[in-house]
Amino acid sequence: MVRLPFRDGFYELRPSKIVCLGRNYAEHARELGHEVPKEPVVFLKPPSALIGPGDPIILPRMSKHVDHEVELAVIIGERAKRVPAEKAMDYVLGYTILLDITARDLQWEAKKKGLPWTIAKGFDTFAPVGPRVVDKRELKIDDLEIGLKVNGEVKQLARTSEMIFKVPDIIEYVSGIMTLEPGDVIATGTPAGVGPLRHGDHIEAWIEGIGKVEFDVLSEGSILC
């Protein structure tokens, strides 16, 4: 569970699942050597991967290459089952920022073998969120700046208007497969510029209208020793 500022108080984020979109920005699909998809690419992250502002991202020993991915995250407010796109926004509570941290070397290996991405995407601390939850009524998400810096250097910078599949269509697609529960999170994909993280790195991620969230990066070895 992560507690984030929301309206006049706090929102306790306890998703039953974190649904993620892959390759939802054309430039990012290309940088990973993929075609732009005709259907949404969907995978899950476990809720155990969630951390909030102030918690470190831990680079696991099993990976030598962990990438950052900044994403607009949608938080579901009402149970949604087979919801059409025209009604989809009625089921949204609000928005936050989610970093879809990815063990890229393990993902490449899985892709090569035709195996799922669960391990590459599922380590503890691989779903940092924050800085707050913004009420859907306070934010038009169609064309917001989204960006990420590592140690002060801009690595990702794009606009949410570049998304291939838009939020209502994503909700229609996903809710046609799995019922979305209140508190569930949908991470809508990352723009181009993903890159590796190292022990000691400092990340700043922002989305216009939501704010900026910061995380430190530590290696698992540095914590256990």
Ligand code: MG
């Ligand atoms: Mg992603």
